[in-house]
Amino acid sequence: MAEGIEVKKSDDITSWYNQVVIKSEMADFSAIKGFAVYRPYGYEMWERSVSYLDSKFKSVGVKNAYFPLLIPESILSKEKEHIKGFNPEVAWVTMGGDTKLDERLAIRPTSETIMYDSYSKWIKSYRDLPLLINQWNTMVRWETKETRLFLRGREVLWQEGHCVFRTEEEADKNARDILQFYKQFMEDMLAVPVLIGKKSESEKFAGAAITYTAEAILPNNFMSQAATSHNLGQNFSKPFDIKFLNEKNEFEYPYQTSWGISARSLGVMVLIHGDDKGLILSPHLAPYQVVIIPIIKDEKEKIIGYCSEVYSRLSEVGIRVILDSREEYSPGWKLNQWDLKGIPIKLQIGKREYETKTLSLKVRFNNEVTTLNYTDIPTKINEKLEDIHKNMLEKTREDSLRRIKNVKSKDEFVKDIKENLFVVKSAWCGLPECEEKIKEATGATSRLIPLEKEELLDKNCVFCGKEAKVNAYFAKSY
């Protein structure tokens, strides 16, 4: 393992972030520009995320499948807004072995088009609906901006769900239900509170009728998109000729949704919870919840024996625990390393603990120190793990809310966003031309419009002065 973090989070969050992700061994750069390696420690967090989300999706009848990695250009181009949105960032395969291909093949930037081509063959009758399919895979988008591990890469680990319904209501309900799953995941697994809402006309997914989004507020007053869920209306069923015979034997176009969350959510988690010593992980996500570090001066065998006993007991009750009994490293070095890796609870066990059958416990998140008795396993340790998660979530929620400022004045609006002083909430007209000008003036766009009808913060748009239609959150995107 590597040395500690050499930059403060408050001084330079970007360098700090890179060091934390690399030195904790979550991820690494690879031999190919813009493509990350997800190392076992980071990948295990993704596996735990997949497992949580997968069972949520399956609970509403969604099944997994796998569709081709490559999409012929003619298929990708069928929906006009969609291809306009994705064309600039597609990686193209043009050679198979030594042979130049007749048609260019896109590496999937997203799979609407290749999947709906199959859907049009499979869906014939109302009996075939709803069709609820998800796939876990990676997608490739040729980012030209600087890439960041987890947060912005040319290849992204994600899932994409693609469902088909008889009615618009069912489709919209599905898109919103999934958005709730994403929110639950961010909060239950990552201890990251998110705001949920709709995207503006300019910011919605290429080809969607409505895009729902879950966004987190970062310590630097930027916002970061954690997941999106799209109501596609009939925008794809028509060009892809997906039709079903209803009970009256008439053809209808169905309504569709697509929705996705990626490993970027883990990057957001790092940004929000980490500190100058490294990662801080929720016990719900952490590959190891507890690390045992033996402190040995004398009576080595007895202390190691007690450590093993504690280890076995914790494993037995289902707690993810590691005993770090490596002799080539000092206890101090080990404490720093496991802090860097963000393990929620450290147990230091030396002569005193062995003799009194106790555990000296230190919490990574708030540095709280306690002594427990051996017999407090499992009850008090489990309580402690749950408390840590709850406290991490609550503290972050309070912090996020403090960063939001309701703004009515245009000057204040521009200054607060441009200088990253706050996440700004304002009354807004919602017009694409106004959003374009906001972007020029501040470097930011609208992040989301609340789902529920709210009282408008002002009668007029904070920026252009036209009639306000919605409240919206504005911040730069990280």
Added chain:
Amino acid sequence: MAEGIEVKKSDDITSWYNQVVIKSEMADFSAIKGFAVYRPYGYEMWERSVSYLDSKFKSVGVKNAYFPLLIPESILSKEKEHIKGFNPEVAWVTMGGDTKLDERLAIRPTSETIMYDSYSKWIKSYRDLPLLINQWNTMVRWETKETRLFLRGREVLWQEGHCVFRTEEEADKNARDILQFYKQFMEDMLAVPVLIGKKSESEKFAGAAITYTAEAILPNNFMSQAATSHNLGQNFSKPFDIKFLNEKNEFEYPYQTSWGISARSLGVMVLIHGDDKGLILSPHLAPYQVVIIPIIKDEKEKIIGYCSEVYSRLSEVGIRVILDSREEYSPGWKLNQWDLKGIPIKLQIGKREYETKTLSLKVRFNNEVTTLNYTDIPTKINEKLEDIHKNMLEKTREDSLRRIKNVKSKDEFVKDIKENLFVVKSAWCGLPECEEKIKEATGATSRLIPLEKEELLDKNCVFCGKEAKVNAYFAKSY
């Protein structure tokens, strides 16, 4: 769901296979030539396979990770035998958005090269070994032969394990241990017995020191490779400059393995177990182990009530069960459809069963019919499921062994293989030039050489007459 299978397995196994896989909704062709869609029914079998294998790998300390999909040509070319083996079938990305790339990027045909580039950064000391990493992903090889769903496609669902050890012995043990896991998987999950052994010099993996293989014997006397496990020696550590400092502070090159199994194993399972009615699945693999089909003439509510009771009881005890109460289809149609999908046990429940609290049970695999009492759930149903698996495996094992013939005469050797009369086992010289000529004469190559030293079947090579070195199995590859 589609109509039944329209060709007999014994008449035309290839057409039969395609119909079974497509009509059972395991997989489908896609809009892109040579690329399959793994539909939910087939993908669920793959998920069950992944889950079985993943826990085997993890039991010996292997961790999952994810490495880039794309490999720069310069990296792919570092090991000379390797690039020679894969170059003809690589799909090349040459454009990112509208920009022509400076260097061509290969879609991973296998990940030795991109992974070992990272390994050379990560491995510094003997403390970093063994390094045990696996990834579940897809690989792309630009097949020019006719593709077949599951069995031969341009994109393949698989896992690739890549481990690094201090010594040759550890590496070889790892390669053999994993081979045993593959054998266990084929037998425990798919009820497909396999032969295990080594590949010949000509047939081994491009860049390997030794390739171990697990192969199944098919009903048409072809053989099919289910999985391979490679001892790579130092063939990759040297060109990739993977070095570690040993305890004496000297640099050494470590020894490596790579090993993989793909969804092709499911295709082999279909070929071996299916019949003229469709799929036959082992209860260990089947997405549903039991289907309940209500037979309703009168007393509909009571019968449906009893069906639901049986359904709940079976679910409760962990049996994967589906109740097919769709009213728009007849019981006869349903029986055929679930036979096509290979469900191990069908329960028909009508008035008689409701009145006597019994279950009329029919086994897909051998058409056995029994009546059980409701109170036989779970014991007798679980026994039945285990019996089905065991009987499927045993029957197939006997059938496979009957297909092997020990041959000493060259003429018999050529005829038996060329005309697919038997899988042939013979004494062999093992020389590449002899294998080349066998291929010309028979259309087949050696499939494997037994792992354990055996008494030679003859002093001389069955084909070229030179000194025999090993016994080997010969058959065409399906």
